[in-house]
Amino acid sequence: MYTLRKLSAADRSNFRELRQTALTVNPDDFMVTAEEELAIPRLSIEAALEQPGTRNFFLGAFADDSARLIGIAGLLTSSLQKVRHAGRLTSLFVHPEYRRRGIARMLVERLLANAAEEGLRAVRLEVVADNRAAIALYETLGFVPYGREPAAYRLDKREWDLLLMTRDCPS
Numbered sequence: 001m002y003t004l005r006k007l008s009a010a011d012r013s014n015f016r017e018l019r020q021t022a023l024t025v026n027p028d029d030f031m032v033t034a035e036e037e038l039a040i041p042r043l044s045i046e047a048a049l050e051q052p053g054t055r056n057f058f059l060g061a062f063a064d065d066s067a068r069l070i071g072i073a074g075l076l077t078s079s080l081q082k083v084r085h086a087g088r089l090t091s092l093f094v095h096p097e098y099r100r101r102g103i104a105r106m107l108v109e110r111l112l113a114n115a116a117e118e119g120l121r122a123v124r125l126e127v128v129a130d131n132r133a134a135i136a137l138y139e140t141l142g143f144v145p146y147g148r149e150p151a152a153y154r155l156d157k158r159e160w161d162l163l164l165m166t167r168d169c170p171s
C-alpha cells in the first residue's frame with residue numbers, strides 16, 4: 001500500500017515541498033520557520049539527499065498509486081570517533097491526509113533497523129515536549145526520555161521545551 005525508499009537528489013523538489021507543508025501545517029513542531037527555510041537555497045540536511053549513505057539518509061514514504069511523497073524521516077550520524085555510535089532521528093513528518101495509517105511507524109522502524117545493521121548503539125531525537133502524537137509514537141517504538149531542554153524554542157514570547165529521547169539499538 002505504501003512504499004518506503006531512500007531519497008536522492010532527484011527527490012529534492014518534492015522533499016522541499018513537503019518540508020514547506022510540514023512547517024506550515026505544524027509550525028510548532030519544528031525549529032525553523034517556513035519563511036526561513038524557503039529563503040535557504042540549500043539546506044544542510046540536503047547533503048543526506050545528495051549522497052545518501054548507510055548512516056546519513058532520508059527515507060521517503062510514497063502512496064503506491066502515485067509518485068506523491070507523503071512522509072519523510074532522516075537519520076543523521078556524525079563521523080567523529082567519539083560520537084559516531086549514536087545517530088539522530090530528524091525531520092519526521094507525515095502529510096495530514098495520510099496520518100494514523102502507520103506510516104510514521106513504518107518510517108521509524110525502517111530507520112531503526114538500518115541503524116542497527118550499521119552497528120549504531122543508539123538513536124536519539126528531540127521533540128517538542130507538548131507534541132503528544134509524536135511522543136506517543138516514539139514511546140511505542142521504545143524511545144525513553146533522558147532530559148528536557150527548557151525554552152529551547154522561543155518566538156513572539158511563546159516558548160517551547162524540548163524532550164530529549166533515546167533508544168538503544170540491539171547489538
Ligand SMILES: CC(C)(COP(=O)(O)OP(=O)(O)OC[C@H]1O[C@@H](n2cnc3c(N)ncnc32)[C@H](O)[C@@H]1OP(=O)(O)O)[C@@H](O)C(=O)NCCC(=O)NCCS
Pocket residue numbers: 026029091092093094095098099100101102103104105106126127128131132133134136137138140
Ligand atoms: C507525529 C506524526 C509523524 C505521526 O505520523 P502518523 O503516520 O500519523 O503516525 P502512525 O500512524 O504511524 O502512528 C503510530 C502510533 O503513534 C501514536 N500516534 C500517532 N498519532 C497520534 C495522535 N494524533 N495522538 C495520539 N497518538 C498518536 C499512536 O500510538 C499510533 O498508533 P495507533 O494508530 O495504533 O494508535 C504526524 O502526526 C506528524 O507528522 N506530525 C507533525 C510533525 C511532527 O510532530 N513530527 C515529529 C517531530 S519530532
